[in-house]
Amino acid sequence: MPEIVVLPHAELCPEGKTFEAAKGESICDNLLDHGVEIEHACEKSCACTTCHVIVREGFDSLSPSSEDEDDLLDRAWGLTPVSRLSCQAKVGDSNLV
Template identity: 40%
Template sequence: MKVVNITFKFADGSPDETHPAVEGESVLDVALNNDIRLQHNCGGVCGCSTCHVYIEAGMDDLPEISDKEEDYIDRAVDPRINSRLGCQCVVQGNEDVVVTIPEQDFLGH
């Protein structure tokens, strides 16, 4: 079973955190399993934009973005070229992932 590290950076200035992730776990799963606050109003089924994150490294080893995910990212606050939904970023490769969690002072879509 492949294991990579996911480093979480926080827009609010909190210290970075790095946690292991096994193949098949999402960024959202790893965040929640390690008490990292990442909103997920839809329960992590690609039905909203609240688990919006920025992938700073490791994008090539994540699944390609789907049309549905892209539609929800368009509804997120301050979407960027490296925006993804944490629930859709499933570990599948060998490359470590670096994620920035933006400010979450909203309820989202």
């Protein structure tokens, strides 16, 4: 089973966290299920960018992004080549950081 490693973040997860992820579920759902209260203002409907995450490792194992997700990501603060909306990115076989 893949793992998700959440790096320390002052507001979201000050100590960081590592947990086993449910393959095929979104990063957002996995985070919420393990007590990481990531914002998701649109209720995970791919209509905002509040759940934007940067995937430093394991990016290529995620489900492909949709055109709608790509369009929204263009407006996300701090966009990087390995940015995803956590509500849309489904966990694959690899560990994620």
